Amino acid sequence: TLTHKRSTPCTGIEYSCPIEEIKRTKSPVSVEHIHYDKFGNVRNLEIHAYPIFDREGNITQIIEYNLDISTRKRAQEDMEQSPEKLRKTLEGIINAFASITELRDPFVAGHQQRVSKLACAIAREMGLSEEQIKECRMAGMVHDIGKISVPVDILNKPGKLTDTEMDFVKGHCQAGYEVLKQIEFPWPIAEIVLQHHERMDGSGYPQGLSGEEIILEARILVVADVVEAMASHRPYRPAHDVEKALEEISKNKGIIYDPEVVDVCMRLFSEKGFELLNMER
Numbered sequence: 575t576l577t578h579k580r581s582t583p584c585t586g587i588e589y590s591c592p593i594e595e596i597k598r599t600k601s602p603v604s605v606e607h608i609h610y611d612k613f614g615n616v617r618n619l620e621i622h623a624y625p626i627f628d629r630e631g632n633i634t635q636i637i638e639y640n641l642d643i644s645t646r647k648r649a650q651e652d653m654e655q656s657p658e659k660l661r662k663t664l665e666g667i668i669n670a671f672a673s674i675t676e677l678r679d680p681f682v683a684g685h686q687q688r689v690s691k692l693a694c695a696i697a698r699e700m701g702l703s704e705e706q707i708k709e710c711r712m713a714g715m716v717h718d719i720g721k722i723s724v725p726v727d728i729l730n731k732p733g734k735l736t737d738t739e740m741d742f743v744k745g746h747c748q749a750g751y752e753v754l755k756q757i758e759f760p761w762p763i764a765e766i767v768l769q770h771h772e773r774m775d776g777s778g779y780p781q782g783l784s785g786e787e788i789i790l791e792a793r794i795l796v797v798a799d800v801v802e803a804m805a806s807h808r809p810y811r812p813a814h815d816v817e818k819a820l821e822e823i824s825k826n827k828g829i830i831y832d833p834e835v836v837d838v839c840m841r842l843f844s845e846k847g848f849e850l851l852n853m854e855r
């Protein structure tokens with residue numbers, strides 16, 4: 575009887591025994607087997623077995639060899655899990671950045687959350703991919719992170735800002751970009767944040783980009799940003815209503831704002847019942 579140098583043949587209960595399998599099929603067999611060593615560690619084995627026949631076609635010997643593929647198996651599992659793990663880590667970083675702004679200025683934090691929500695809704699309504707919707711959500715969450723470089727008294731100053739103060743405020747796009755570009759996100763978050771005050775006619779800042787030079791997700795963010803900013807309360811002025819904000823975007827549709835983004839945004843509020851929840855913090 576052919577056995578694995580054991581006194582009895584395998585029962586086949588533990589795993590499909592290659593020897594029993596060869597006896598049945600008369601062909602070479604390869605199986606994977608999980609084996610626990612004497613320390614209780616899991617070992618992954620790849621077992622290959624080949625039959626040797628005599629002239630009459632009877633199996634006289636079986637050559638069997640076992641490869642320990644545990645390391646390869648672990649590496650494979652890690653590879654499969656790592657993109658998902660990496661994504662989760664990066665999303666965690668975005669949330670951490672968002673909470674940094676919250677510590678400094680609760681107004682900015684609430685603003686970012688609502689802009690993020692509106693930007694996502696616009697992206698979804700425009701039929702963008704899940705990946706692009708995610709980009710809008712994340713960029714929205716941190717788009718004003720650069721405001722940590724602007725003195726609070728300037729940020730909350732009621733009335734008109736001086737030119738120097740205005741330059742400080744305008745610096746928040748570049749400052750946000752500088753922070754975010756240090757992390758290699760699989761999405762152009764830093765660029766979207768850099769461009770969230772650009773205008774279709776090229777009159778925006780910091781680069782004065784125009785039209786489609788501006789990333790689509792940034793063009794969405796521009797609209798979500800202005801609607802939220804106009805419709806919500808600020809320390810230096812009371813809230814206008816959403817109507818006023820929508821009036822602003824439709825008046826400047828195609829001039830400051832991407833026309834398609836404006837149409838979709840208008841539709842969200844007028845036909846789809848979209849609401850910027852928790853307008854008051």
Ligand SMILES: [Fe+2]
Nearest residue numbers: 717718746770
């Ligand atoms: Fe901004």
Ligand SMILES: [Fe+2]
Nearest residue numbers: 685717718799
């Ligand atoms: Fe903003």
